[in-house]
Amino acid sequence: MTSIVELNQITFIYPGGAIIFDDFTWHINRGEAWAIIGASGCGKSTLLYLMAGLRQATAGQVRVDDQPIARPRPQTGLILQDYGLLPWATVRDNAALGLEIRQFYGPDGKHTPRNELFSDKKERVQYWLTRLGIDHVAGHYPNQISGGQRQRAAIARTLALNPDLLLMDEPFGALDALTRENLQRLTLELRAERQLTTVIVTHNIDEAVYMGQKILVLPQPPTSRPLIVDNPQAGERGYRRTETFFNRCNRLREMLEEPVS
Amino acid sequence: MKWRDAALGLAATIVIWQILAMLLNRNVFPPPTIVLVVFVEEIGRELGWHFLVSGWRVLAAIVLAVLTAVPIGLGLGQTPTLNRVFSPLIYIAHPIPKIVFLPIILILLGAGDVSKIFIIGIILFFQILVVVRDEATQLRPELLLSVRSIGAGRRALFRFVYIPATIPAVLTALRISVGTAVAVLFFAESFATTSGLGYYILVESWGALRYPQMYAGVLAMSLLGLLLYFVIDALDRRLVPWREQP
Numbered sequence: 001m002t003s004i005v006e007l008n009q010i011t012f013i014y015p016g017g018a019i020i021f022d023d024f025t026w027h028i029n030r031g032e033a034w035a036i037i038g039a040s041g042c043g044k045s046t047l048l049y050l051m052a053g054l055r056q057a058t059a060g061q062v063r064v065d066d067q068p069i070a071r072p073r074p075q076t077g078l079i080l081q082d083y084g085l086l087p088w089a090t091v092r093d094n095a096a097l098g099l100e101i102r103q104f105y106g107p108d109g110k111h112t113p114r115n116e117l118f119s120d121k122k123e124r125v126q127y128w129l130t131r132l133g134i135d136h137v138a139g140h141y142p143n144q145i146s147g148g149q150r151q152r153a154a155i156a157r158t159l160a161l162n163p164d165l166l167l168m169d170e171p172f173g174a175l176d177a178l179t180r181e182n183l184q185r186l187t188l189e190l191r192a193e194r195q196l197t198t199v200i201v202t203h204n205i206d207e208a209v210y211m212g213q214k215i216l217v218l219p220q221p222p223t224s225r226p227l228i229v230d231n232p233q234a235g236e237r238g239y240r241r242t243e244t245f246f247n248r249c250n251r252l253r254e255m256l257e258e259p260v261s
Numbered sequence: 262m263k264w265r266d267a268a269l270g271l272a273a274t275i276v277i278w279q280i281l282a283m284l285l286n287r288n289v290f291p292p293p294t295i296v297l298v299v300f301v302e303e304i305g306r307e308l309g310w311h312f313l314v315s316g317w318r319v320l321a322a323i324v325l326a327v328l329t330a331v332p333i334g335l336g337l338g339q340t341p342t343l344n345r346v347f348s349p350l351i352y353i354a355h356p357i358p359k360i361v362f363l364p365i366i367l368i369l370l371g372a373g374d375v376s377k378i379f380i381i382g383i384i385l386f387f388q389i390l391v392v393v394r395d396e397a398t399q400l401r402p403e404l405l406l407s408v409r410s411i412g413a414g415r416r417a418l419f420r421f422v423y424i425p426a427t428i429p430a431v432l433t434a435l436r437i438s439v440g441t442a443v444a445v446l447f448f449a450e451s452f453a454t455t456s457g458l459g460y461y462i463l464v465e466s467w468g469a470l471r472y473p474q475m476y477a478g479v480l481a482m483s484l485l486g487l488l489l490y491f492v493i494d495a496l497d498r499r500l501v502p503w504r505e506q507p
Contacts, residue, residue, distance in 0.1 A: 052410055074412050084407025088425050088501075098411035101421060111412045154407070161411060 003027040004165055004197050005051055010060035012046060020046055022222040023060070030164075033191060033234060034199045035212025037252065042218040044201045048167050051199065052078050064165065074102070074113050077163035081170040083150045085142040085157075091149075092138040095156040096125045102161070128156035132186070148179035152186075159190065166191070168200040172207070184210055188235045205256075209248050210240055217255050227255065291473045300477035308474075311461040312481045315450065318457065319442055319489065321378045323435065326385035331427055334390045338397020351394075355387045360445055372453040380449050381442045388438040389431055396430040397423075432497045439493060443486040458482045 005028040012021040020043035028034055036044045049055040050062050053069040053076070062069045064076065072078075085094045093100075099121045102112040129135045132152040137145050142153070151171060158166065168187075172180040184207065191198050200211050208215050215229040231248055233239050275293045282292035304312070337344045363380055370376040400422065408422055450459025458481055466475035 054406060054409060071414075072410050072412060076410070078407060078410035080403050080407050082401060082403035082407070084404050084410075086404070086408075086422070086425070088429075097408070097421065101408075101412050101417045104417050104420060105412070105414075111414060111417070157411065 002030050004030045004065055005199075006061075006063040007050070008061045008063070010050065010057045010062065012043065012050065012055075013058045019222040021057075022224045024223055024226070026216070026226040028197060028199065030197055031195055032197055033188075033211065033213045034216060035208035035214075035231075035234075036199065036201045036216045036218065037203065037205065037208040037212075037256070038218030039220075039256065040203065041221070043221050043223065044203075044218050045169050047218075048078075048169050048199065048201050051165075052076055052167050054078075071110075074111060074161070075164050077158035077161060077166045079151070079154055079158055079166065079168040079171045081173045083142070083147075083154045085150055085153055087142055090139050090141055091134055091145065091153045092125060092129065094142065094153050095129055095138075095160060096121065098157050098161040099125065124160050125156075128160045131159075131190075132156045146179075147175050148183060151175065151183060155187075155190075159194070164195075164197060166196050166198045168198065170202055171200065173202075173204070180207075187211070192235070205249050205252050206240075208252065209245055210234060215252065217252065219256065229255070289472055291476060295473050296476040296480065299473040300480050303474060303477050304481070307465070308461060308477055308481055311456060311458050311478070312485065314456045315446055315458040315482070316485055316488075318374060318377050318450075319381060319439075319446055319485070321374075322381035322385060322442065323439075325378065325382045326389055327431060327435075329382075330386045330389035331393050331431060334393025334430075335397045335423055335427065337390075338394040339400070344394065344398070351387070351391065355391060359384050359387075360448060363449060367453060377446065377449045377454070377457070381445050384445055385435070385438050385442055389434040392430040392434045393427050396426055400426055429497075429501045432493055432501065435493050436490070436497070439489045440486060443482065443489070447482060458485065 007024060007026045010021050010024045011019070012024075013019050036047060038044045046055060050057055051064065051069070053062075053064075053072040056070070064073055067073070085091075086097065089097065099118065102116055103118050103121070105111040107114050107116045126135075129138050132155060134145075134149050134152045134156065137149055142150055145153070171187075172183050175183065187198070187200075188211065190196065198211075200207070202208050202211075209231055211234060213230075213232055213234045215231055217227040217229060219227065229248070229252065233242070233244055239245050278293045282290050300308070303309070337347055359380060363376075366376045366380055370379055405418065405422065408418060413421060446457070447459040447462070450457035451463045454460050455464075458478055462475055462478035462482065466472070466478055
């Protein structure tokens, strides 16, 4: 199995001087489903932004698909809790935004993959609107739809770009329990369908165990050594109701509570 | 507003004007029939020239104000530290009636077009600055981050985020302030100049007791304001379709 993300001896220091990662090395293999869990301030979102190319490490190198990352890479998708939809654009236009931006730059290899075709733009957007079940609100504006529908629109926008790596930062944190579970299941389905590598950052233990076949636990910073829990059952039907699930949740809770030497 | 409503409003104005003129029956208040004839005669001559001069001054002021206020407003709205420093200053400067500085502006910038464009420009500048800044403050960092994550660099951010976020604010500001702009123009053109509708109304007509000409000038000035308002309205409908949504 080849790795898609490699972090080599990363050091990250906040502008205020707090050391979050210190000589941290970690990698993600193609097709894996990761969850990153930790209390607030542990650097889990920072880690995601480093992989997304939206933050730069103080020292060390982040490589995605064998390339050092200095800016967002066109094949990496990012989903945030805040949805990040344009309030002045309809759901359809929001879903098409990524493709519009690519067309704006043209296939330059920097903002847009060189092999990008724009001829099927409409169909691609339509496919994802239908697949995510938001076709009926395609003409609405973000403030006219529910939180779950907004996150679906954000996911449609990202998947229309055919990403191979999907990074999610607390994507379902603002949603009610039922909507959250629906979207978790949908994300697992889409991962299997598109052979996506997924990384979900969460502070929710239940979500980490449900979504991550591998779980990276971040205790109090600075972090130097990756603490990894294998959880191969994630994504299986009915996993949430099994004893293994329950035990693994407990184990994570203990790991997060205990100071790790 | 629909064209039909505008035509209706115009017709009503003319009828009321006619009635008032008949009631007053004085030559300082000529009926629309006389004024319209004079207007048509004059617009092809001197009045048309003054109309163009005034129109150019307002347009130049609008362009200047937009070009300076939008980037500064965006910058302030996106940089909280800068905004904290400048917002007390703007708070104080915004409500000052800028027209009172006209004498100083005339001394500093001379009696030509520059001083007139400047005084209108500065009034529009503050209106636009404040709304654009407030609009930019509302642009959440998460929005910018996620648009960057789907590939947008600086150019695309301007094209897909900053500009569409600012256009409605700019149009709202212009809509509110275009009336003021024309009023200030009238005042600024009323002395130390030999061109513009203000000059035409006050010096050429009023001063020479040519009342029908004076009303033709008033009509031209109203048309200038109305025309600007129509253009802004049309732009708004074209560029801000989401505003009409409930």
